[in-house]
Amino acid sequence: MRRAILLVALLVAVPAFADSNMPPAYWADRQLPDARQEVQAEALMDQIRCLVCQGQSIADSDAELAGDMRDLVRRRIAAGESPGSIRAWLIARYGSWISYRPTSEPSALPLWLVPLALLLAGGTLLLRRVAVRRRK
Amino acid sequence: MSKPLRFLPLALLALLVAGLVWRLATPGNSNVSSKMDGQPVPVFNLAAAVPGIPGLASSDLAGGQPHLVNFFASWCVPCATEAGVLAQLKGRGVAIDGIAIRDRPDDVARFLARYGDPYERIGSDTRSQVQIALGSSGVPESFVVDGRGIIRYQHIGPIDADEVPMILARLGQAK
Numbered sequence: 001m002r003r004a005i006l007l008v009a010l011l012v013a014v015p016a017f018a019d020s021n022m023p024p025a026y027w028a029d030r031q032l033p034d035a036r037q038e039v040q041a042e043a044l045m046d047q048i049r050c051l052v053c054q055g056q057s058i059a060d061s062d063a064e065l066a067g068d069m070r071d072l073v074r075r076r077i078a079a080g081e082s083p084g085s086i087r088a089w090l091i092a093r094y095g096s097w098i099s100y101r102p103t104s105e106p107s108a109l110p111l112w113l114v115p116l117a118l119l120l121a122g123g124t125l126l127l128r129r130v131a132v133r134r135r136k
Numbered sequence: 137m138s139k140p141l142r143f144l145p146l147a148l149l150a151l152l153v154a155g156l157v158w159r160l161a162t163p164g165n166s167n168v169s170s171k172m173d174g175q176p177v178p179v180f181n182l183a184a185a186v187p188g189i190p191g192l193a194s195s196d197l198a199g200g201q202p203h204l205v206n207f208f209a210s211w212c213v214p215c216a217t218e219a220g221v222l223a224q225l226k227g228r229g230v231a232i233d234g235i236a237i238r239d240r241p242d243d244v245a246r247f248l249a250r251y252g253d254p255y256e257r258i259g260s261d262t263r264s265q266v267q268i269a270l271g272s273s274g275v276p277e278s279f280v281v282d283g284r285g286i287i288r289y290q291h292i293g294p295i296d297a298d299e300v301p302m303i304l305a306r307l308g309q310a311k
Contacts, residue, residue, distance in 0.1 A: 020211045020238035025263045051168055051273035064238060065273065068264035093271035095171050 019064055027074035028067030034078070041074045044083040047100045048073070048090060057100065170271030170279075170290045177205075177285050178269040182259025185236040186245045192233050192259030198285030202310040204230050204303070205279045206255070207267055209237045210247035212275040218294035219251035225300060226254040230307060234258040237267055237275050278303075282310035 032038040045059040052063035058070055076086050090098050102108050172178075177194045184191040197203050206222060208215040226232055234255040236244050244258065261267055270279060270287070280289035280303070288310045295303055 020209060021240065021243065022238045022262060054166060065264055065267075068238075069268060071263055072265060072268060090268075091171075093171055093268065094168055094273070097168065 022064075024064070024067045025071035027071040027078075029070075030074075032074055032078055037077050038074075040083050041070075041077045044077070044086060045070055045073055048087070049098050049100055051094070051098075167292045168271075168273045169292070170287070172271045172287050173290060175287055177279075177281055177287060178266075180259075180266045180269060182235065182261055182266060185234070185239060185258040185260035186241050186248065189253075189255065190257045192235060192257040194285065196233065196257060197281045198283070200283040201231055202283055202288075202307045203281045204232045204307065205235060205270075205281055206232055207235050207237055207261075207272055207275050207277045209239050209275045210243040211239070212237075214294045215276045216247070216251050218276050219254070221295050221297055221300060222254040223252050224297070225295075225303060228300075228304060230304070231256055235261050235266055237261050237264055280306045280310050 032041060042059065046057050048058045048069065050056045050058050050061035050063055050066040050069075052065050053061045056066075058066040058073075073086060077083065087099055087101075096103050096105065096108075102111050104112075177197050179194050181193040181195075182191050192205075197205065204225065206218075208218070222232055232254045234257070236258055239260065239262070241260075244260075248255075259266065267273075267277075272279070272290070274292070276294050278291040278295060279287055280291075282288050289306045291299075291303070
């Protein structure tokens with residue numbers, strides 16, 4: 001009996017969704033009529049990080065705030081604003097964290113230098129090994 | 137290969153595992169803080185969220201008096217628990233303005249009737265556009281805005297009862 005009650009309780013359990021009752025914003029899941037503008041908007045949305053699901057881009061995320069941000073991006077692109085200017089506007093609000101495109105700020109320097117250093121280290125290791133084998 | 141160098145990969149692995157265990161045990165703070173601190177409130181003009189209470193425009197926030205701008209929603213559970221603290225702040229003479237995120241007039245009215253109404257004005261932000269313009273990323277969130285309309289402090293999450301003196305101090309500094 002106890003097991004049956006637990007099973008029923010599990011079946012009716014619904015996670016508490018922290019979502020509103022409102023439908024998605026108009027341009028959240030609707031393509032712009034101008035194909036060239038839609039391409040621009042989608043390229044930008046792929047590179048803007050979702051504030052709620054922080055590992056996803058706003059193009060991938062189902063969070064309502066991501067939908068509202070897609071709506072914002074499409075509206076601004078449709079109004080003739082450049083993707084670069086929209087990205088800068090968002091960075092001014094949330095920091096460079098919001099953009100997936102790496103910047104050239106000093107804090108991002110390791111990102112650019114570490115691959116070069118690894119390539120250099122690997123290359124020298126390889127050359128030395130080849131040299132040792134030749135001598136044998 | 138020299139002997140100490142032979143243990144380098146193992147040492148690197150140990151370092152990596154130690155780092156992973158440390159981050160799993162104490163996850164970092166995932167709050168996104170607004171970079172608008174010290175900046176003027178972006179220009180906006182929101183319609184009233186409920187009949188009877190005026191809407192909110194950025195010009196309302198530059199009238200010489202500090203304001204507490206509170207992002208909330210009727211569908212937000214922590215906002216309901218924060219309502220009592222906001223009432224307490226209102227009792228201390230704080231001017232509180234609300235911005236209702238993705239909400240309907242009926243739902244906002246029901247929320248205010250149930251949990252109390254500490255707001256002088258409430259703007260309706262159905263597409264989260266003012267929320268994004270202020271660099272806010274969720275509900276509840278509150279901003280201290282000084283008398284000239286400059287953002288002075290962002291509070292992420294509900295204001296707890298023991299944070300009331302801190303909020304009052306921030307508002308005092310914002311005069």
